Amino acid sequence: MGKVGYSHEFRSIEAGKEHPMAHLLESMFGEIGQMGELTWLLSIAQNLKLSKTAAEFDQLTMLMADRRAAAEDNNKGDILQHFLDDMRSEKSIAFTNKNILYSDAALVLTGATDTIGAVLAHLSYQLANHPHYQDLLHVQLQKAYGKTIPDEFTNQDLSKIHLLDALINETMPTTPDRQPPEGITVDGVHIPGGVAVRVPAHALHRSEQFYTEPAQFRPERWLDDNKVYVKNAEAFIPFLIGPNKCVGKRMTMSVLRLVMAYTVYNYTWEKAPGEDGKRIRTESKDNLILMAGPFEAVFLPR
Ligand code: HEM
Numbered sequence: 001m002g003k004v005g006y007s008h009e010f011r012s013i014e015a016g017k018e019h020p021m022a023h024l025l026e027s028m029f030g031e032i033g034q035m036g037e038l039t040w041l042l043s044i045a046q047n048l049k050l051s052k053t054a055a056e057f058d059q060l061t062m063l064m065a066d067r068r069a070a071a072e073d074n075n076k077g078d079i080l081q082h083f084l085d086d087m088r089s090e091k092s093i094a095f096t097n098k099n100i101l102y103s104d105a106a107l108v109l110t111g112a113t114d115t116i117g118a119v120l121a122h123l124s125y126q127l128a129n130h131p132h133y134q135d136l137l138h139v140q141l142q143k144a145y146g147k148t149i150p151d152e153f154t155n156q157d158l159s160k161i162h163l164l165d166a167l168i169n170e171t172m173p174t175t176p177d178r179q180p181p182e183g184i185t186v187d188g189v190h191i192p193g194g195v196a197v198r199v200p201a202h203a204l205h206r207s208e209q210f211y212t213e214p215a216q217f218r219p220e221r222w223l224d225d226n227k228v229y230v231k232n233a234e235a236f237i238p239f240l241i242g243p244n245k246c247v248g249k250r251m252t253m254s255v256l257r258l259v260m261a262y263t264v265y266n267y268t269w270e271k272a273p274g275e276d277g278k279r280i281r282t283e284s285k286d287n288l289i290l291m292a293g294p295f296e297a298v299f300l301p302r
Contacts (some may be wrong), residue, residue, distance in 0.1 A: 004251070005108035006068045021060055025113055026291060033287030037177075058106065065105035079108055093135055112115065112248055114249040114289045115173075116255055121292035123171045125280050126217050128271050128297050133219065134264055137163055138302070140266045153261045155254035158226040161261075166222035168256050172238035173202070173290040201237060202286070210235035265302070272296035 002008040002021075010019040031051060035041050045051040068080045075081065081183065083104060087095035095101050127134050141164075144157040158164055176262030177198040184191050189199055206214040210232045211221065230236070239246035246252070271277060275296045283293030 001062075001109050003078070005079045005112075006064050006105070007071075007080070008064055008068065012249060020067065021057075022111065022113065024053055024057040024060065025109060026151060026287075028057050029110075029114065029287035029289055029291060030285070033285055033291075037198070040287070049181040058102075061106035061109060062102050063156070065102055068105075069101070080105065091209045107165060110289075112251075112290060115248075116252060118173050118284075118290040118292045119171050119252075119256055120259060121169065121280065121295060122284075123167060123256075124263075124296045124297060127167070127264075128269055129277065129293075130217060131268070131270065133163070133167060134268055137161070137167070137260075137264050140164070141261055144261070145265060153258060153265070155257055158257040158261050159253070161257075162223055163219065164257055165253070166251065167260070169222045169236070169238075170217060170219045172205075176196045178244075199237070204235055204237070207235065267299045267301060269297045269299045270292070272298050 002010045010021060012019045012022070028051075031053060032039055032042055032047075036040060042051065042054060046054045049055050065080065068078075069084055074084055083095050083101055086092045087098070087101055095104070114185040140161045141153070144161060146152065146158045148154045177196045179194055181193045181197050183195075184192040184195075184197055204210065208214060210230070212229045212231065218229055225232070227233075238250075239249040277295065280293040285291045285293070
């Protein structure tokens, strides 16, 4: 997201260690997770400088936004280019002051980093448990490899591999909420405006009312035209729906497709010796964004 958002490289892979940004992000979500529905407390804590982590994360994203804004050439094709173009235009639509720039610059990192990380972690775990899906996918990937660009996968070719999207769908997390100003009536009970109404997607996505065998890892539920495993597709809302749904949905799908495609094409993997998969199931945390628990695997080149 450093590169896509700000044309900035965090260089964690080259350095062989996590950039402090990732640590700050996770610690901050840990704090938000403890606040439950009282996330407004975070703003107070930030303003009073009570939360060192949140303050450090703010400083970092403001610094990155300022550095990016100082670039002589703004045509970098990154997300900040659009924010800055709007802020500098005579009739800016959204970025009417610098605080909006800072807050949305931070949102780029918070919305996009751990969400994708959590899906990748859980998908790696599920495919280690169900290795035949690695092999099934590998057969289909061989046909897509180099089809449009020599020696590469493209998102367009990968989007036609239904099994790949089915595996991703079967692993999607989310925890959205809404505060409808006019209130909302649910099953005859009126909830007044301004009250946070949370759709517990974790429960929704595991409800027998909407899915057959919801607790089982069944990617075929998304391939099945007879809708045996999906009783009501409207109950699937990982990116939410409506005007405030996730703006990163298409990007998420292309990142997940590409990462999974290159990984399955080049490697097979299994649980590491001593790994029983319990920690990722029991130590994953609902920190506003799902934080995956640890899972160790051994990867072997194909
Ligand atoms: C597995 C990956 C992802 C999931 C499950 C996910 C889920 C969501 C959900 C449920 C919302 C709505 C939150 C709400 O209204 O309360 C949202 C909003 C948002 N997401 Fe994502 N997201 C993912 C990845 C991304 C990525 C990669 C980006 C950036 C490119 C991104 C950027 C955003 C932004 C900016 C919003 C706020 C949109 C708005 O308020 O108009 N997300 N996301």
